[in-house]
Amino acid sequence: MSTPAGLEAARALDAADPLRGFRARFAHPVDERGHEKLYLCGHSLGLMPLAARAAVTQELDDWARLAVEGHEQAHRPWIPYHENLAAGLASLAGARQDEVVAMNSLTVNLHLMLASFYRPHGARRRILIEAGAFSSDRHAVTSQLAWHGIDAGEALVELAPHAGAETVSHEAIEAYLEHHGEQVALVLWPGVQFRTGQAFDIARITRAAHRHGCIAGIDLAHAIGNMPLALHEADADFAVWCSYKYLNAGPGAIGGCFVHLRHVEALAPSSHTGAIPGVRLAGWWGHEPPSRFLMGPQFHAARGADAWQVSNPPVLAAAPLVASLALFSEAGIEALRHKSLALTGFLEEQLRPLQPRIQLITPAAPAQRGCQLSVRIRGDAGRGREVLAGLGARGVVVDWRAPDIIRVAPVPLYNSFEDAWRFAGALRELLP
Ligand SMILES: *Cc1c(COP(=O)(O)O)cnc(C)c1O
Numbered sequence: 001m002s003t004p005a006g007l008e009a010a011r012a013l014d015a016a017d018p019l020r021g022f023r024a025r026f027a028h029p030v031d032e033r034g035h036e037k038l039y040l041c042g043h044s045l046g047l048m049p050l051a052a053r054a055a056v057t058q059e060l061d062d063w064a065r066l067a068v069e070g071h072e073q074a075h076r077p078w079i080p081y082h083e084n085l086a087a088g089l090a091s092l093a094g095a096r097q098d099e100v101v102a103m104n105s106l107t108v109n110l111h112l113m114l115a116s117f118y119r120p121h122g123a124r125r126r127i128l129i130e131a132g133a134f135s136s137d138r139h140a141v142t143s144q145l146a147w148h149g150i151d152a153g154e155a156l157v158e159l160a161p162h163a164g165a166e167t168v169s170h171e172a173i174e175a176y177l178e179h180h181g182e183q184v185a186l187v188l189w190p191g192v193q194f195r196t197g198q199a200f201d202i203a204r205i206t207r208a209a210h211r212h213g214c215i216a217g218i219d220l221a222h223a224i225g226n227m228p229l230a231l232h233e234a235d236a237d238f239a240v241w242c243s244y245k246y247l248n249a250g251p252g253a254i255g256g257c258f259v260h261l262r263h264v265e266a267l268a269p270s271s272h273t274g275a276i277p278g279v280r281l282a283g284w285w286g287h288e289p290p291s292r293f294l295m296g297p298q299f300h301a302a303r304g305a306d307a308w309q310v311s312n313p314p315v316l317a318a319a320p321l322v323a324s325l326a327l328f329s330e331a332g333i334e335a336l337r338h339k340s341l342a343l344t345g346f347l348e349e350q351l352r353p354l355q356p357r358i359q360l361i362t363p364a365a366p367a368q369r370g371c372q373l374s375v376r377i378r379g380d381a382g383r384g385r386e387v388l389a390g391l392g393a394r395g396v397v398v399d400w401r402a403p404d405i406i407r408v409a410p411v412p413l414y415n416s417f418e419d420a421w422r423f424a425g426a427l428r429e430l431l432p
Contacts, residue, residue, distance in 0.1 A: 006350060006421050006424070007418070007421055009346075009417075009421075010346070010416070010417035010418045010420065010421040011417070011418060013342065013346065013417040014416045014417045014418055017339060017416070017417070018335065019331055019335060019336065019339050019412060019413070020416065022327060022331055022413050022414060023413075023414045023415070023416060025049060025050055025051070025327065025414075026047040026048060026049055026050065026248070026413070026414040027047060027048040027050060028047060028414070029047075029397065031395050035395060036395075037395040037396070037397050038394075038395055038396045038397065038419055038422055038423060038426070039397045039414075039415070039419075040396065040397060040398050040408045040409055040410055040411075040415065040419065040423055041397045041398055041399055041407075041409065042245065042246060042248070042371075042409050042411035042413075042414070042415075043194075043197075043222060043226075043245055043246070043371075043372045043399075043407055043409040044245065044399050044407075045244055045245065045251065046225075046244060046245055046246055046247060046248030046249070046324070046411070047248060047411075047414050048248065048250065048320070049248055049320065049323045049324050049327055051323035051326065051327070052248075052249075052250065052319070052320035052323040052324065054323070055319040055320055055322050055323040056316060056319045056320060058075055058076070058319065059074070059076075059078075059315050059316055059319050060316075062074035062075055076322070078312075078313075078315050079289070079312070080289070081313045081315050081318055082101060082102045082103065082254075082306070082309070082313045082318065084318075084322050085102040085254075085256075085318065085321055085322065085325060086098075086100060086101070086102070088321075088325030088326070088328060088329055089102060089224075089256050089325070091328075091329065091333070092224050092225055092228075092229065092247075092325075092328060092333055093220070093224060093229050093231050093239065093241075093256075093258050094228065094229040094230035094231050094232060094233065094234070095231045095232045095258050096232060096261060096304075097304075098261070098264065098303055098304030098305065098306070099231070099232060099258055099259060099260060099261055099264065099304060099305050100256060100257070100258050100305055101256065101257055101304070101305040101306050101308060101309060102243070102254045102255070102256045102313065102318060102321065103254065103255065103256065103257065103285075103308070103309050103310070103311075103313065104254070104255050104257075104310070104311075105242060105252065105253075105254070105255040106136070106219070106221055106240050106241060106242040106255045107136045107137070107139075107140055108255070109240040109241075109255050109256070109257040110136075110137065110140045110188075110217075110219070110240045111140055111144065112257070112280075112281055112308055112310070113217060113238045113240055113257060113259075113308075114140065114141070114144045114186075114217075115144075115279065115280070115281045116238075116259075116263075116279055116280050116281075116308070117186060117215045117217060117237055117238055117263075118144055118148070118185060118186050118215070119185065119279070120148055120150060120155075120185045121185075123182060123183050124182065124183055124184065124185045124213070124214075125150055125154075125155045125183065125185055126155045126156070126157050126180070126183050126184045126185060126186075127141050127144075127145065127155060127156055127157065127184070127185065127186050127187075127188060128157045128159060128173075128176065128177070128184050128186070128187045128188070128189075128214075129141060129156070129157070129158055129159070129187075129188050129189070130158065130159055130160075130168055130189065130190065130193065131158040131159060131160035131161070131168075132158075132160075132195060133158070133188075133190075134190075134194050134219070134221070137188065137219055138156075141156060141188060142156060157176070157180075157184070159172060159173065159176055166196055166361040167193070167196050167198040167361070167363060168198075170200070170201060170204055170205065170208075173187075173189070173205055173208060174204075174208045177208050177209065177211070177212045177214065178212075181209075181211070181212025181213065181214060182212065182213070184209075184212065184214045185214060185215065186214060186215040186216075186217060187205065187208075187209040187214050187215070187216050187217065188217045188218075188219065189202075189205050189216070189217075189218055189219070190218070190219045190220075190221070190222065190223070191218055191219065191220045191222065191223025191224070191227075191229065191239075192220075192221075192222035192223040192226060192227070192369075192370045192372070193222070194221065194222050194401075195374060195401050195405060195407075196361050196362055196363075196374050197222075197361075197362035197363075197369050197370065197372035197373060197374045197407070198362065198363050198368055198369060199223065199227060199363075199367070199368050199369050199370050200368075202218055202229070202230075202231065202234040202236055203230070203233065203234035203235065205218075206218075206234050206235050206236050206237075207235070210235065215237045215238075216235075216236050216237050217236070217237060217238045217239065217240075218231070218236050218238070218239040218240075218258075219239070219240055219241070220239050220240065220241035220258075221240075221241055221242050221245060222245060222246070222370065222372070223241075223370065224241045224243075224246060224247060224256075225245070225246030225247045225248075225328065225333075226245075226246045226340075226370035226371055226372075227333075227337055227340070227370045228333045228334060228337055231258050231260070232260065232261065235260065236258070236260060237259075237260050237263060238257065238258060238259050238260065238263070239257065239258040240255065240256070240257045240258075241255060241256050241257070242255045242256075243255055243256060243321050243324075246411065247321060247324055247325075247328075248320070248324040248327075248413070249317075249318075249320045249321035249324050250317070250320040252317055253317050253318070253320060253321055254313060254314055254317045254318040254321060257305060257308060258305065259304075259305040259308060261304075264303075264304050264305060264307070280301075280307065280308060281310065282299050282301075282307075282310070283309065283310030283311055284310075284311075284312075285309035285310060285311055285312050285313070286299070286301060286302055286306065286307045286308055286309045286310060287299055287300055287301070287302060288300045288301065288302045288303070289302060327413065328413075331413060336412045336413060337412075339412040340370065340371045340410075340411075340412040341366050342417075343371065343410045343412055343415065343417060343420060344366070344369065344370075344371050344372075344373060344410060345366065346417050346420050346421075347373060347408070347410050347420035347423065347424065348360065348364070348373060350420055350421055350423075350424030351373070351375065351424055351427070354424070354427060354428055354431060356378065357377075357378055357379075357431045357432065358375050358376060358377060358378065358427070358431065359375070359376040359378060360373060360374070360375060360376075361374045361375075361376055361405065362374045371409050371410055371411055371412065372407055372408065372409040373407075373408050373409075374401070374405050374406070374407050374408075375405065375406045375407075375408060375427075376404050376405055377404055377405075377406060377431075378404075379432070381403055381404065383404075383432075384400070384403075384404045384405075384406065385400070386430075387406070387427070387430045387431065388400050388406060390426075390429075390430040391406075391426055391427065391430065394426045394429075396422075396423060396426050398423075408423060410423075
C-alpha cells in the first residue's frame with residue numbers, strides 16, 4: 001500500500017509506461033501557491049489538452065480576420081466543421097464515420113434520439129433504465145413519456161440491483177426482458193454507470209433487447225474515451241455522449257451521437273424499408289449540404305447520422321475536441337486501455353488494505369469497469385464529507401456522490417501510477 005515500496009513500484013511502472021509523455025500535454029490545475037494538484041476527476045471534467053488553446057485561438061483569429069467568410073474560408077471552414085470530428089469519434093465509438101455526428105450536448109441528443117426511436121405502440125410502451133440513473137437521463141425519459149401522454153409511473157421501469165448488491169447484472173436485464181420484453185419499446189442503458197463505474201457489455205444488452213423486439217440505446221457519457229467501443233458490431237440502435245469527461249473537450253463541449261447504419265438507411269429519403277418509422281426532429285443542418293442554402297421548403301436528409309443535426313455546430317465548443325481527438329489518435333485507444341487496466345488495477349491494490357474502512361463498489365473484474373473506482377467511505381453520513389474535504393485540503397481533486405461515495409478516476413492519458421500511490425496515501429491518512 002502507500003509505503004515506500006509502493007512508491008518505488010509506482011515509479012518503475014511510470015518509467016516503463018510508453019504513454020507517460022502525454023501527461024505533459026495537458027494543463028494540470030494548481031493551488032494558490034502554484035503547486036500542481038492531484039487530479040483524479042476526469043470522469044467529471046477532463047483536463048485541458050494544451051493544444052486546445054491554439055485550436056480555439058485559431059477560430060477566434062479566423063472570426064476576427066474573416067468574419068462571415070470564415071464559414072467557407074476559415075483554416076477549418078465552419079460550415080462542415082463537424083466533419084473534423086467524425087473520424088476520431090467513429091474510431092472511439094467503434095462505428096462507421098457516417099454513423100456518428102458531433103452535435104449539441106448529451107441530453108439534447110438523447111431527446112432527439114428518443115424522438116426517432118421511442119415509438120410506443122400497442123402494449124409496447126415501456127422504457128427500461130437502471131435504477132439510480134443519471135438525473136438528466138431520467139428527466140429526458142420521463143418527459144418523453146409525458147410528451148407521448150404516457151404515465152411514467154406505468155411505463156418507466158427502473159431495474160435495481162438485487163438486495164445487497166451494488167450493481168445490476170446482465171442476467172437481471174436479460175431476465176426482465178425475458179418476462180416483460182413484449183411491453184418494452186426501448187432499453188436505455190449506460191456503457192459505464194456514472195456512480196458505480198460498472199462497465200456493461202453493450203453487445204449483450206443489445207442482443208437481449210433485440211431478441212424481444214426492443215430498441216437498444218446506449219448512454220456513453222462515461223464510456224467514450226474510457227474504453228474501446230464497438231457500437232456498429234454490437235448492433236446498438238443509437239448512442240449519445242458528451243465530450244467534456246474522458247474526451248477532454250472542455251466545459252459545455254459539443255456532444256455526439258451514433259445512429260446505426262440500418263436506421264440511417266431506413267431514414268434515407270429514397271428508402272421505404274421502415275426499419276423504424278421515418279421520424280426525425282429536423283433542422284437545416286440535417287439537410288443535405290449541396291442544397292441547404294437554397295432554403296427550400298422540403299427537407300432532404302444529409303447522408304448518415306449527419307441528418308440528425310439540427311443547428312449549425314458551435315465551433316468554439318468543438319475546437320478543443322479537435323485537439324483532444326488528435327491525442328487519442330496518437331496514443332491509440334487500445335494502448336490507453338492497456339495502461340488503464342494496469343493503472344486502475346494498481347490503484348485498487350493500493351486501496352484494498354484500507355478495507356473495511358472503505359468499500360470498493362466498482363466491480364473487481366477488469367472487464368466490468370473502466371478507469372473509475374467508486375469508493376464508499378464507511379461511517380456516518382458526515383464522515384465521507386470530512387474525508388472529501390481533507391482530500392481537497394491536500395490538493396486532491398476527486399468528487400462526491402451522495403450519500404457516501406467518492407469517485408476516483410486515474411485517466412491513462414494524463415495520470416500516473418505515482419498519482420494512484422499518492423491518492424491512496426492521502427486517503428489512508430484521513431481514515432479513522
Ligand atoms: C455527464 C452526463 C450527462 C450530462 O448531460 P449534458 O446534457 O451534457 O449536460 C448526462 N447523462 C449522463 C449519464 C452523464 O454522465
